[in-house]
Amino acid sequence: xxxxxxxxxxxxxxxxxxxxxxxxxxxxxxxxxxxxxxxxxxxxxxxxxxxxxxxxxxxxxxxxxxxxxxxxxxxxxxxxxxxxxxxxxxxxxxxxxxxxxxxxxxxxxxxxxxxxxxxxxxxxxxxxxxxxxxxxxxxxxxxxxxxxxxxxxxxxxxxxxxxxxxxxxxxxxxxxxxxxxxxxxxxxxxxxxxxxxxxxxxxxxxxxxxxxxxxxxxxxxxxxxxxxxxxxxxxxxxxxxxxxxxxxxxxxxxxxxxxxxx
Amino acid sequence: xxxxxxxxxxxxxxxxxxxxxxxxxxxxxxxxxxxxxxxxxxxxxxxxxxxxxxxxxxxxxxxxxxxxxxxxxxxxxxxxxxxxxxxxxxxxxxxxxxxxxxxxxxxxxxxxxxxxxxxxxxxxxxxxxxxxxxxxxxxxxxxxxxxxxxxxxxxxxxxxxxxxxxxxxxxxxxxxxxxxxxxxxxxxxxxxxxxxxxxxxxxxxxxxxxxxxxxxxxxxxxxxxxxxxxxxxxxxxxxxxxxxxxxxxxxxxxxxxxxxxxxxxxxxxxxxxxxxxxxxxxxxxxx
Numbered sequence: 001x002x003x004x005x006x007x008x009x010x011x012x013x014x015x016x017x018x019x020x021x022x023x024x025x026x027x028x029x030x031x032x033x034x035x036x037x038x039x040x041x042x043x044x045x046x047x048x049x050x051x052x053x054x055x056x057x058x059x060x061x062x063x064x065x066x067x068x069x070x071x072x073x074x075x076x077x078x079x080x081x082x083x084x085x086x087x088x089x090x091x092x093x094x095x096x097x098x099x100x101x102x103x104x105x106x107x108x109x110x111x112x113x114x115x116x117x118x119x120x121x122x123x124x125x126x127x128x129x130x131x132x133x134x135x136x137x138x139x140x141x142x143x144x145x146x147x148x149x150x151x152x153x154x155x156x157x158x159x160x161x162x163x164x165x166x167x168x169x170x171x172x173x174x175x176x177x178x179x180x181x182x183x184x185x186x187x188x189x190x191x192x193x194x195x196x197x198x199x200x201x202x203x204x205x206x207x208x209x210x211x212x213x214x215x216x217x218x219x220x221x222x223x224x225x226x227x228x229x230x231x232x233x234x235x236x237x238x239x240x241x242x243x244x245x246x247x248x249x250x251x252x253x254x255x256x257x258x259x260x261x262x
Numbered sequence: 263x264x265x266x267x268x269x270x271x272x273x274x275x276x277x278x279x280x281x282x283x284x285x286x287x288x289x290x291x292x293x294x295x296x297x298x299x300x301x302x303x304x305x306x307x308x309x310x311x312x313x314x315x316x317x318x319x320x321x322x323x324x325x326x327x328x329x330x331x332x333x334x335x336x337x338x339x340x341x342x343x344x345x346x347x348x349x350x351x352x353x354x355x356x357x358x359x360x361x362x363x364x365x366x367x368x369x370x371x372x373x374x375x376x377x378x379x380x381x382x383x384x385x386x387x388x389x390x391x392x393x394x395x396x397x398x399x400x401x402x403x404x405x406x407x408x409x410x411x412x413x414x415x416x417x418x419x420x421x422x423x424x425x426x427x428x429x430x431x432x433x434x435x436x437x438x439x440x441x442x443x444x445x446x447x448x449x450x451x452x453x454x455x456x457x458x459x460x461x462x463x464x465x466x467x468x469x470x471x472x473x474x475x476x477x478x479x480x481x482x483x484x485x486x487x488x489x490x491x492x493x494x495x496x497x498x499x500x501x502x503x504x505x506x507x508x509x510x511x512x513x514x515x516x517x518x519x520x521x522x523x524x525x526x527x528x529x530x531x532x533x534x535x536x537x538x539x540x541x542x543x544x545x546x547x548x549x
Contacts, residue, residue, distance in 0.1 A: 001414040004381050005333035008365040008374075015370060026377075028411050030449050036477040037410035040484065045372050052371075081368040085300050085327025085340060125304045198307050 002026065015042045016078045049077045049090070056091045056121045059172045060098070060114050063107065072101055088125055092118060109163035109184065116165045116202075119157030119193040123200040126155040131249035140256070146223030147258075150216050150251035155195035158205075158214045162188040166202060208233035212241050213250065221257055269320065269354045270294065271508035273532035275525040276324075276515060282311050284522050286318075292526060294320040294354065296512050300327045303343045312351065322355035322466070322512070323348060324435075327369070330389045330403070331362030331376045341396055348397060355466055355510070357402035357435045358393070360386065360423065377412035378422045387429040394430065402465045404435035407443040407472075407485035419444070420458035433465035436506070438499045439491065443472050443483040452498055456505060464506045469499060469532060470514040488517035491528060496535065503539035511536065 002010065007026065014023040020035060027034035050073040054061050061069040076097045082090040095114035098104050104111075140148065159165075166189050167182045190210035192203045205213070211232040215225035222242075229236040245251060274294035277285065279301070295315065302309045315321065327340055348356060361373035376382045394401055403426060405419060417425070423434055436459060445452035471489030474481045491499075491513070503509070513528040 001379075003333070004331075004377070004379075004385060005365075007377065007412075008333055008362060011374065012365050012368055012370060016368075026412050026414065028413050028448075030411070030447075032480055032482070033478055034410065036482070040409040040475075040477070040482065041372055041374060045370055048371050081370060083367055084337060084369050085329075085363065085371075086303050086343075087300070087371065088304050125306055127306045 014038055015045060016081060046074055046077055052087045053091050053094060057094060057114055057117045059117055059169055060110060062172050063110065063113065072098065109165060109168060112161035112163055112165045113168055115159055116169055116191065119159055120200050122157060123155040123193050123195045127195055129154055129252040132252050134246055137246065144256045146221060147256050148222040148254050149219055149257055151253040152217045152251045153194055156217065156250065157193045158210060158217055159191045160210060164189055166191055166204060208236040209241065269510060271510055273511040273513065273529040275513045275529050277315065278519055280519055281522045286314055289318060290526055292529060294322060296322040296324050299323045299325050299344055299347050302347055316351055320354045321351055323351065323353040325358045328358050328393060329362050329364040330358055330386050331360065331382065332364045333385060336389050336392055337364060341393060345397055355402060356397065356399060357404055357466065359404045359406055361406045373406045375408050375410055378415040378417040378419060383422060383425055387426055390426060390430040390432050394432065400431060400433055402433040402435040404437050405440050407440040409447050409482065411448050420455050424460045427460055427463040434459065434463045435466045435468060436464050436502060437468035438502050439468065439470045439472055439495050440485060442495050442498055443485045446483045453501060456502055461506055464509055467502060467509045467511040468514055469495065469511060486517050487514045500535055500539065503536060507543065508536045508540055
């Protein structure tokens with residue numbers, strides 16, 4: 001008789017990895033094949049979690065058709081089951097999974113569409129935080145400015161893709177008439193997704209602005225972010241870049257780091 | 263007694279997202295509502311709408327994510343989020359399940375079956391004790407619907423529940439549909455199950471529909487909460503009322519969710535049966 005911990009480990013393997021034999025030995029048949037009894041649990045887990053992924057990734061689901069989506073979701077769930085019970089938070093790893101899923105090779109833009117959908121899903125879950133009092137930033141000694149790091153709006157996601165994923169996404173919104181197919185040849189896009197009240201906004205950014213904000217979101221200092229923005233475009237206007245951070249309430253706190261970093 | 267002062271022994275409904283707007287717009291006369299706390303832990307618009315509901319109706323929190331039967335530790339972050347939501351909503355009842363869902367780092371989205379052994383008893387009792395300590399209140403434990411049982415179980419499920427009550431002071435949420443489904447699937451006697459539950463611990467009853475699936479040419483009942491309460495479950499509910507007296511009763515519906523009015527109709531049937539059972543009790547006392 002296995003200890004409870006061992007039984008639960010075996011049970012999980014039987015549900016997700018199909019390794020049933022060890023658990024089958026422990027189940028009373030009561031007139032039925034124990035495999036049929038286990039299958040009831042497996043079916044529920046896979047169908048409910050597939051529905052969770054479908055609701056977070058509706059455009060991916062429409063792009064590949066529902067049966068293929070269910071096939072990909074099945075493989076994803078078995079490899080990456082949820083870590084906790086709040087299922088609105090489940091599925092962050094799905095875009096990376098799709099990128100490595102050989103059956104998706106014919107749709108190279110699919111992982112980036114999925115990343116955009118996750119950003120939108122995340123923004124809808126995370127309301128915009130309280131904006132910072134502008135006076136606090138003005139009180140910083142100018143000499144300390146390059147060493148500032150920012151806590152960005154928690155609903156914010158930044159996303160760069162070599163594909164026009166915003167056009168693909170918009171073309172598949174309910175009610176949005178797909179007047180002509182999306183031309184993949186128009187090239188990539190830099191996007192900013194964030195909560196605005198109870199809705200979610202989607203903006204395209206200039207490459208330099210994207211580089212600037214993306215660096216700050218990754219926790220780099222203002223000095224480092226400015227260098228990256230200037231590398232992206234030599235005429236990037238830093239004053240305007242900072243002004244926009246304030247006007248658009250893109251961050252809700254900042255700290256002065258001790259070192260400027262490399 | 264688990265039953266709360268001022269909390270009505272009448273039938274409420276499980277509140278699901280598609281009904282929230284209609285409920286707030288029409289304010290139907292339903293004595294209480296129940297929600298899954300996991301759906302509101304992210305805050306945002308969902309929590310704001312729940313707070314509007316809370317202003318008008320008594321609310322119960324019915325958790326599905328604590329995994330009280332896990333051999334490992336209780337997810338502390340989840341418990342803290344439950345406590346925060348509880349403090350904000352001030353529910354009239356808090357309940358969870360006799361089951362497990364988490365093992366290692368994986369949360370398997372189902373109420374999975376436990377072997378009923380002394381080891382499981384001590385694991386679940388320890389976790390209930392911990393949860394009640396953190397929440398600062400008694401919780402109700404619901405009997406699961408089962409599709410299998412383990413060979414090495416040594417305790418019957420109702421006795422297992424009764425022992426949890428004795429060890430932890432928790433109450434019980436008697437899901438009458440689950441008793442019916444489990445009894446059918448495992449070849450048990452549903453009435454005998456009901457008779458073995460400790461009367462004084464019953465703080466709430468659940469009712470729901472189930473589906474019948476074919477497993478190897480034999481019907482197996484699936485607790486899918488996707489249809490009206492079945493006739494034999496209403497009958498078992500009447501037996502439960504005769505044994506427990508009127509108890510706050512809840513109609514659950516989670517798949518193929520119908521119009522709000524359909525759920526309210528099911529609640530009216532439950533209220534009718536509760537009134538009839540109360541009259542039967544009065545007559546018996548008078549005779």
